[in-house]
Every structure is written in C-alpha cells, then in structure tokens.
Amino acid sequence: EDQVTQSPEALRLQEGESSSLNCSYTVSGLRGLFWYRQDPGKGPEFLFTLYSAGEEKEKERLKATLTKKESFLHITAPKPEDSATYLCAVQAGNDYKLSFGAGTTVTVRA
Amino acid sequence: NAGVTQTPKFQVLKTGQSMTLQCAQDMNHNSMYWYRQDPGMGLRLIYYSASEGTTDKGEVPNGYNVSRLNKREFSLRLESAAPSQTSVYFCASSEYGYTFGSGTRLTVV
Numbered sequence: 001e002d003q004v005t006q007s008p009e010a011l012r013l014q015e016g017e018s019s020s021l022n023c024s025y026t027v028s029g030l031r032g033l034f035w036y037r038q039d040p041g042k043g044p045e046f047l048f049t050l051y052s053a054g055e056e057k058e059k060e061r062l063k064a065t066l067t068k069k070e071s072f073l074h075i076t077a078p079k080p081e082d083s084a085t086y087l088c089a090v091q092a093g094n095d096y097k098l099s100f101g102a103g104t105t106v107t108v109r110a
Numbered sequence: 111n112a113g114v115t116q117t118p119k120f121q122v123l124k125t126g127q128s129m130t131l132q133c134a135q136d137m138n139h140n141s142m143y144w145y146r147q148d149p150g151m152g153l154r155l156i157y158y159s160a161s162e163g164t165t166d167k168g169e170v171p172n173g174y175n176v177s178r179l180n181k182r183e184f185s186l187r188l189e190s191a192a193p194s195q196t197s198v199y200f201c202a203s204s205e206y207g208y209t210f211g212s213g214t215r216l217t218v219v
Contacts, residue, residue, distance in 0.1 A: 004152075009150075032206075034207070034208070041212075041213075042212055042213070043114075043200050043202075043210035043211050043212050043213050044153070044200070044208075044210045045210075046207050046208065046209070049206075049207060087152070087153070089153075095160065096141050096160070096204055096206070097143070097155060097158060097168070098143075098153075098155075098208060099155075100145075100152040100153040100154075101152055102150055102151060102152040103152055
C-alpha cells in the first residue's frame with residue numbers, strides 16, 4: 001500500500017523567513033510525485049509534478065525537489081499570500097490514482 | 111472557464127437521508143475521481159472511473175455508490191447518510207495531472 005507522510009503538520013513563518021516542507025513516500029513503481037496548494041474553502045490547485053530522483057521544478061518562491069524516498073518543497077522569502085495548506089501526492093503502478101499525504105499548513109506573518 | 115463543477119456546495123442531511131453529489135468536467139478527461147477530506151487525514155479516494163463505463167472502489171467506498179453517466183459527468187450517491195460521512199467531498203478529473211472541483215461541504219446530523 002502506498003504511504004505518504006508530510007512534515008511538519010503546521011509551519012509558522014515570518015515574512016522573508018525561508019523554510020522547507022518534507023514529503024516522504026513508500027510506493028512500488030513511482031510514476032510521479034505531485035505538489036498541490038489548497039486555500040481554505042477551495043479545492044487543491046496543482047503546483048508541480050516530479051518524475052525522477054534529482055529532478056527540480058520552480059515556480060516563483062517555490063522549489064520542489066525529489067529523491068528516491070522523499071520530496072522537499074522549499075519556500076524562499078515567503079510572503080503572506082503563500083499561506084496555505086500544501087499537499088503532496090504520489091502516483092504509482094499502472095493507474096492514475098493519487099495517494100495524498102495529510103498536508104502541511106503554512107502561515108506566513110507580515 | 112474550463113474546469114470541474116460540483117453541486118451542491120453545501121448540504122445538511124439528517125441521518126438516514128439520501129442524496130447525490132453531482133460532478134461535471136469540460137476538459138474531455140477520461141478519468142474522474144471522488145475524494146473525501148477530513149481534518150488530519152488528507153484526501154482519501156472513495157471511488158474512481160478510469161474511463162466512461164467503468165468504475166472502481168478506492169480506499170473508503172463503504173456507504174457510497176457512483177455512476178459515470180457519460181464522459182463529462184460522475185455522480186456520488188449516499189443511500190443512507192451517517193454522521194461519519196460528514197466531510198468535504200472533492201471531485202477531480204485527469205489525463206495526467208488532476209484538476210479538482212471546489213468541493214461539497216456535507217454535514218450529517
């Protein structure tokens with residue numbers, strides 16, 4: 001069974017204080033690792049897909065990296081508008097189902 | 111705007127009542143999914159449809175049924191609602207990446 005564990009559960013940052021979120025996974029035959037952002041009362045919004053160890057992707061202040069066992073989402077010089085819950089999910093085997101972690105809620109104070 | 115549309119957005123049911131959550135996508139995706147989201151537990155897959163005419167159970171299917179009406183529409187039915195089904199329900203569609211709807215917030219009292 002696919003397992004996805006995110007840490008920490010919550011992260012409080014000062015504006016400009018860079019940090020990283022962790023997503024560790026146990027799957028058989030990783031097809032892709034996905035990062036989503038979720039704002040309160042809304043559905044998850046796609047950020048990145050990573051397919052192989054060593055791959056990195058960036059979008060504004062966010063950078064996602066992937067190893068064989070975990071992924072990191074780095075937030076550089078965050079702003080209050082980066083406050084959200086960040087979800088990690090894996091896709092494995094021969095289908096397109098996603099298995100999600102419980103998420104990390106990030107709060108950035110001005 | 112292209113995307114996934116869910117109705118209703120909010121619903122309160124009494125224990126034992128039935129209801130159907132509707133989902134439609136206009137992106138011509140083959141696969142559609144129903145997830146529930148509970149505090150501290152993340153998104154859990156209820157049912158999915160890999161293509162029109164097929165449906166399969168996910169991680170937490172008990173108490174639910176689904177219908178893939180056509181390529182656009184995938185509905186989720188609660189036949190006899192229970193308080194344990196109080197949750198936020200998300201529909202999604204995909205080819206390779208997922209697009210989610212805005213959710214249905216269901217309370218069963």
